[in-house]
Amino acid sequence: MSPPRPQPPAATLRGFLDAHFASAEDLAAAPALAELLRRECAGLEASLRRLEAQLASGSASWLARSAEARSGLHRIRSQGGDIPAGDQGEASAPGVELPAIVREIQRIDTIRLYAEATLQLEALVGNLEDAAYSIVRPASKLNLSSVLRRASNGVEQKQEKLLQAVDAVRDIEQELVRISTSRPQWTNLIVAVDSRVDKTLAILRPQALTDYRALLAALGWPPSLSSPDMEKDKYSQVPNPLILMNEANKEKYSESFLALCALQHVQANREVRQCQMPAATTPSLSDSKYFDKTACLDNGLWAIDELVHPIVSRMEYHFSKWSEQPEFIFALVYKITKDFMDGVDDILQPLIDKARLVGLSAKESWVTGMVKMLLGYLETQIFPALVTSYHHTDDKLEVHSSWMHLNDQMITFDKRMQLLADSGIQKVALVSEGLSRSLSVFSIYIGHSDWLRIWADVELNSAQNKLKSELEDEASWLCSIDPQDELGHQESTAKFLLSTREDYKAPPVSEFVVKTASAMIERSHALPTKGTKIQYCRSTSVQFLNDFFVLLHERCEALQLPNTALQEESLLKASYAINAARYCEYVVREWDEDTAFMELGAQRQCSFFADEIAFLVKLGTDFLEQIMSSILIEFEDLSWDYVQSIGSSNEQSLPDDQVPDEENLEVSPGFVASLEVLRERTTKLKLYLNSKDFLDLWRSIAEGLDYFVYSSIRWGQVKFSDPAVVQLRVDSKALLRIFRPYCSRPEAFFPFVTDSLKLLTMGETDAQYLLEALKNGKDDGKSGLRQHGLHHVDGSQAVNVLRSRKSGG
Secondary structure, three states: OOOOOOOOOOHHHHHHHHHHOOOHHHHHHHHHHHHHHHHHHHHHHHHHHHHHHHHHHHHHHHHHHHHHHHHHHHHHHOOOOOOOHHHHHHHOOHHHHHHHHHHHHHHHHHHHHHHHHHHHHHHHHHHHHHHHHHHHOOOOOOOHHHHOOOHHHHHHHHHHHHHHHHHHHHHHHHHHHHHHHHOOOOHHHHHHHHHHHHHHHHHHHHHHHHHHHHHHHHOOOOOOOOOOOHHHOOOOOOOOHHHHOOHHHHHHHHHHHHHHHHHHHHHHHHHHHHHHOOOOOOOOOOOOOOOOHHHOHHHOOHHHHHHHHHHHHHHHHHHHHHOOOHHHHHHHHHHHHHHOHHHHHHHHHHHHHHOOOOOOOHHHHHHHHHHHHHHHHHHHHHHHHHHHHHHHOOOHHHHHHHHHHHHHHHHHHHHHHHHHHHOOOOOOOOOOHHHHHHHOHHHHHOOOHHHHHHHHHHHHHHHHHHHHHHHOOHHHHOOOOOHHHHHOOOOOOOOOOOOOHHHHOOOHHHHHHHHHHHHHHHHHOOOOOHHHHHHHHHHOHHHHHHHHHHHHHHHHHOOOHHHOOOOHHHHHHHHHHHHHHHHHHHHHHHHHOOHHHHHHHHHHOOOOOHHHHHHHHHHHHHHHHHHHHHHHHHHHHHHHHHHHOOOOHHHOOOOOOOOOOOOOOOOOHHHHHHHHHHHHHHHHHHHHOOHHHHHHHHHHHHHHHHHHHHHHOOOOOOOEOHHHHHHHHHHHHHHHHHHHHHOOOHHHHOHHHHHHHHHHOOOHHHHHHHHHHHHHOHHHHHHHHHHOOOOOOOHHHHHHHHHOEOOOO
């Protein structure tokens, strides 16, 4: 009878032997391998014995406490039974002992649950550590020629173990999420498990990346970037090894790509859970097979980043020759990114979808990786040199030009790369701030606020120099006058819906300032975060506007309107400065209502340009008041003698019983000069001032004149004869005629003069009746005044006017 044939070794054993004994030369390492296996077995047996002892000790402790609890419950149930003498005190107060027993049972149950959770996590972490060790254990040397040949055994085994490690991490995460939500007080247990898992992943990830890089190298990645036309900035199409892979290599690469994505998946979910753990109220994503791209997009997709890293050294060779010509650097990065875009999308996007990385785009990840590569070079080579030049070079003009040129190139590059990333993608939601930070080359300023401050200083200095040149020509403060405004009649309808510089009659310099500030604001949109946008805008556009607004204020202050004789040139300069302020206010309000600035303003609980708008409003209001005050003072000086003599005998050249013909009566000679000057001032202001402010100004002037004329007459002291009343009406009509081109009923803005004339021309009977009613003091005479169409003078004022009638009582 022949002996039984030996069974062939298991597949795992064959794979182990093949991995360690690929050739005869590897047999020399057999004793070392045997010793290593012996130590591993001894260590595992020691761990098993230790765990068995811990389990036995924990079980015995739990059984003892359980027996005590069972005995206590038995005594409680057997009320009336024999109670040991030592328990008489406890039995006398069962209501006091029962809560303590319940708490003790709960504590025992908690200990049991804690022990079970600990043992389960210990097993899961052990599975992870075993899988990780099997991946990183010493193996025979790898070389590029053997990677593909041995992919069917060693590499496949590593990927299988990597997926086992990923499953172990996922299982651990599910258990930790359950514990953190149901037992948040078990923080020490969670921290201890996280510490062990982090240590394991810190070893596992580098090994996985090393294996992935070896596979890429075997596939011919990265391709050569050299070209005979490279020096001339003429690039031929760079071959893409991802597209040139055969089916077998494509399968091997796909498995490696998916394994690495799975590892990043669980790592990202761990980070999400750890960030949410203090709240312990929001469900974690770690128990989901799907993954939101925003969880790790800031750091890029590892598998795609590893495609970028080998290209860096080859591109930096060309970058070093273009330090003074950054446009070539950006052009090369864009060219390489675009050349590989189709291959990235065709090969990697299906793998990303297969890995269930929901919402993640291969194009975005590829663009992000290339931008990050460029950022590294700019941060270490280009910007430090510019900063040094800025601080130590006397030729600031050249340095400023370099800064502005570089940032202009960055803006153009950013837009082109964003178009590449978004090509063929339907945007269904707002781009998150994290995504913008990953894709934007301007994220370099996030970690270098001093560089951002230098850029802002350069932009501001350039804008101020341009403004200084603009202001050298005094014509920049002048505005062309619309011929229709020169008509001075109501038929030339004024526009009150103002939107352009011409509508506001603002000087050209105001439009220059607005366009310059707008250009700086446009550049701020390239910055990826709210903080950097606020810092840049405050240091550039806002500062530039504030400097100009202060200049407007100083220009008006220099006119000394209240303290000097009013001149036409002063009116023109003040009007155009006010128009400039109003136009800037309009534009700044438009900006302030833009969604982007509303978000920035929310950072400080008010609108972004609140201070600037308030300054402009006050500037316009203050100097309009100064113009109005100067005109009223001038009018008062010219007409003072006239108003003091209104109603007196020297103004009455006719007998009291002879009433002059109002149509043929001329304006009082003492009133003519003041009316002419007033007409000239209002006509010029109509030409110079924007329609809104002129409307407010002439109405305010009219109200001021009404009060001045009314309050200057010595009511109750002078006696108006009929000729004097007629003369006052003629003079008042002449005053109203000045404002008639701007309003069909100017008397509405002279309420006191109008009411006074009504009282003076009232019939004798009505006047006596009204005077008696006002003297009686019933409801202050308001009803009687309203019956006669008097709505502005009060009772006492009406009495004084009536007493100024020559026939009044």
